[in-house]
Amino acid sequence: DIVMTQTPLSLSVTPGQPASISCRSSQSLLHSDGKTYLYWYVQKPGQSPQLLIYEVSNPFYGVSDRFSGSGSGTDFTLKISRVEAEDVGLYYCMQTIQMPWTFGQGTQVEIK
Amino acid sequence: QVTLKESGPALVKPSQTLTLTCSFSGFSLSTGMRINWIRQSPGKALEWLARIDWDDDKFYSTSLKTRLAISKDTSKNQVVLRMTNMGPMDTATYYCARMGHWLYYFDYWGQGTVVTVSA
Numbered sequence: 001d002i003v004m005t006q007t008p009l010s011l012s013v014t015p016g017q018p019a020s021i022s023c024r025s026s027q028s029l030l031h032s033d034g035k036t037y038l039y040w041y042v043q044k045p046g047q048s049p050q051l052l053i054y055e056v057s058n059p060f061y062g063v064s065d066r067f068s069g070s071g072s073g074t075d076f077t078l079k080i081s082r083v084e085a086e087d088v089g090l091y092y093c094m095q096t097i098q099m100p101w102t103f104g105q106g107t108q109v110e111i112k
Numbered sequence: 113q114v115t116l117k118e119s120g121p122a123l124v125k126p127s128q129t130l131t132l133t134c135s136f137s138g139f140s141l142s143t144g145m146r147i148n149w150i151r152q153s154p155g156k157a158l159e160w161l162a163r164i165d166w167d168d169d170k171f172y173s174t175s176l177k178t179r180l181a182i183s184k185d186t187s188k189n190q191v192v193l194r195m196t197n198m199g200p201m202d203t204a205t206y207y208c209a210r211m212g213h214w215l216y217y218f219d220y221w222g223q224g225t226v227v228t229v230s231a
Contacts, residue, residue: 001174039217041158048207048221049150049158060219092158096216099171101160 002027002095006104013083014112021107023076023093030073030097037097040069040078043106044089052091053078085111114138116147116208116222123228124198130227134191134208141166141184144213147191149182151204152224159204163211164191198229 003026013019029038040053051060053069056076066081080087088111093104120132134147141147149161162182163171172180181194191208205226209218 037216041218043152043158048224049209049218050221051217051219054217060217094158094160094217099163100173101163103158103160106157 001100002029002098002102004093004095004102004104006091006093006107008107009105010108010110012110012112013080015084016082019080019083019087019109021078021091021093021109023071023078023104025074025076025095027098028073029076029095036072037095038069038071038076039094039096040067041092041094041103042087042089043092044086047089049092080109083109083111087111114210114220116210116220118206118208118222118225120206120225120227122226123230125231126199126229128198130193130195130198130202132193132195132206132208132225132227134193134222136189136191136208136210139210139212140189141186141191142213143167146211147184148209148211148218149191149193150207150209150218152207153201153204156204161206162193200229203227203229 005024007022030036036056041049043049057069068079090106116136145166148163164182179196184191205224207224208222210220212219
């Protein structure tokens, strides 16, 4: 199975400041079709997870432009340009290049 | 409007079999569509469990594949997950989630159903 490793596991951020989460996969997520099958989800308190970013860097519908994704191969980053109170939650990276699909351990983002 | 809803027992006894149903509306399990089950145990990360495709292809978590069975009833717009030999470590919130036409991400999720395993 592909192992997804996130760092840090928790993050305390002052409102208005940036935040960054790293995700590393044990194998390349670049497919021969040219796509990289790396996704970012957030689970806000009391809610189901929701998609933030697909294929490394594409924001899903309605996602704030404060969120951006980058990376390639096995190393990926989710950035929040200016953290707001509504961004509190658990952030997960996930790969769907190879079955079984796997998530990272999750990064808890809280507000200082 | 796309919706998914999980249903099943809130409490199961150790060694019993869990049966969960994902009832969906606003779409059909047509070509290119997939339904997945994901769970989250208390204080732990999301864990992908199983997937069923429009053409009845099925895939399972490596660690749980001997205990899982996924099936679909297209006429009822339902997907069923069965997990045998339940234990306390299976206490979790169970979600079903859709992957849209030929997509490889979960675009819609159910609200989740909480299952506790206890005697």
